[in-house]
Amino acid sequence: MKDFSKIAGELAILQDKGRWEAGIERVEYLIRRHASELERGEKSFLCGRLGYFLHFVGRIEKAAAAYQEAVALAPYLAHQRKLYSDYLMVCHYLPQIGDEELAIRHFTYNQFFRSEEELHHERELHRRHKKIRVGYLSSNFKTHIMSCFMMQLLAIADHSRFEVYCYDLGNDADAAAKQMRSFGNIWRSIVLSEAKDRARAIAADEIDILFDLSGHTDGGHGLATLGYKAAPVQLTGIGYMSTSGLKAVDYYLSDIFLDPEGKGDAYFSEKLLRLPHSHFCYTPFEAVFKSTIDWQPHERLVFGCFNNSAKISDDMLRLxxxxxxxxxxxxxxxxxWKPKNLRKRALALGYRPDQIEVRPMTLDYIHEYMDMDIALDTFPYTGGGTTCEALYMGTPVITLAGTRHGTRFGLSLLENVGLGELAAHTPEEYIEKAAALASDSELLTALHRNLRPMMQRSPVMDGRRYVREVEAMYEKIWKEWLYGENR
Incomplete structure (x- = not known):
């Protein structure tokens, strides 16, 4: 189509300005009005943008359908992979999707890769290494919630046993990025457009174990790199909620609460590695770390949720x-993201105007936790970073745990902090637990006073124990490959 690059620029501006409704209108008009003029790749691009805009206004089913069409129309394999990763991300917001169905959709991702294109690794070459070479692959080496979960792995790695490489897909230079670069690890910027080129760059460093920290987020560029078998042993986890679906990925990091022994394995293409405590370690942002807690009981009991508003379905609002x-x-x-829209949905479901307050998303919201008494987790897409922040700010969290990995983050966090009794397993129990805590002012006050030190003493913030557990796991899986014992 003539001047399509100009159209793409216009849509990028609407995206940057958060004008998602306008983006939907513009894309639907273009597809309707210029269908005969659009090339296959152009229509795929527009469907992908439509999926993005629909996602952010909460029209999840239509967003998923738009991404599916974008994948079907994409003329190149790299575009198909990226769009399918976007589709899989959106699937986690679908309130009624079953565990098996979600897993099957992820397993389909493997069809976008060919085993004959995987790189090969000679055991004798890797056996010569004096230390195990571990590579971390991410686009979020910056001020991003994922930096809170990767910080300890980078900061206190045992350099007497491991050589740590950081493969940066984003190449940002903010304060968090500079801090992570200061830990004495080897840093590589691999902002390369082709996944195979990224894989070759990593393989050139003879990495033994490669850990993707993004999963299907951000277009799945890290996973696409692993699809070419950039290292002999590959794993993922922490930054994503489900299996990669890739046969080239050997392991998935979990814990005994997310995936109890004997449960969940069928929903992963990888072998599960269950840590005995938490599968991630939380390091607060500096502003959160320095924050003070001055909570006081409210005259009206205040429940709250600061999770990404796209996770708030009508089913959640009804509950x-x-x-x-x-x-x-x-x-x-x-x-x-759109307070008026969410408030309108709530009122349509029966809320009185004085029962609900919807504030705009902001970056400096941490002290707003003082405005609530009890935090409520979302389901099925639960909180991760926001749950950690709530607990660190002394706010107890009620969560609803499902049966698959990504629906049990809240459960794992609460169990590790010592508050597993705040995790429910049915919607009815969720209501009962939240109501019971609301009626116990003495317990509520005690939790607000003691939750931060409880969390600081817990496995969730014990960086040294966490890193040693992960590194012991690295040594085990490395020996299994080195001596031909892996699957």
């Missing part, structure tokens, strides 16, 4: 409405 009816004179505080 919270039931809770508000159960706890007289209580209210709900949320944050959203």
């Amino acid at each position: 919270w409405y039931t809770l508000l009816m159960r706890v007289p004179d209580s209210k709900l505080v949320l944050k959203a």
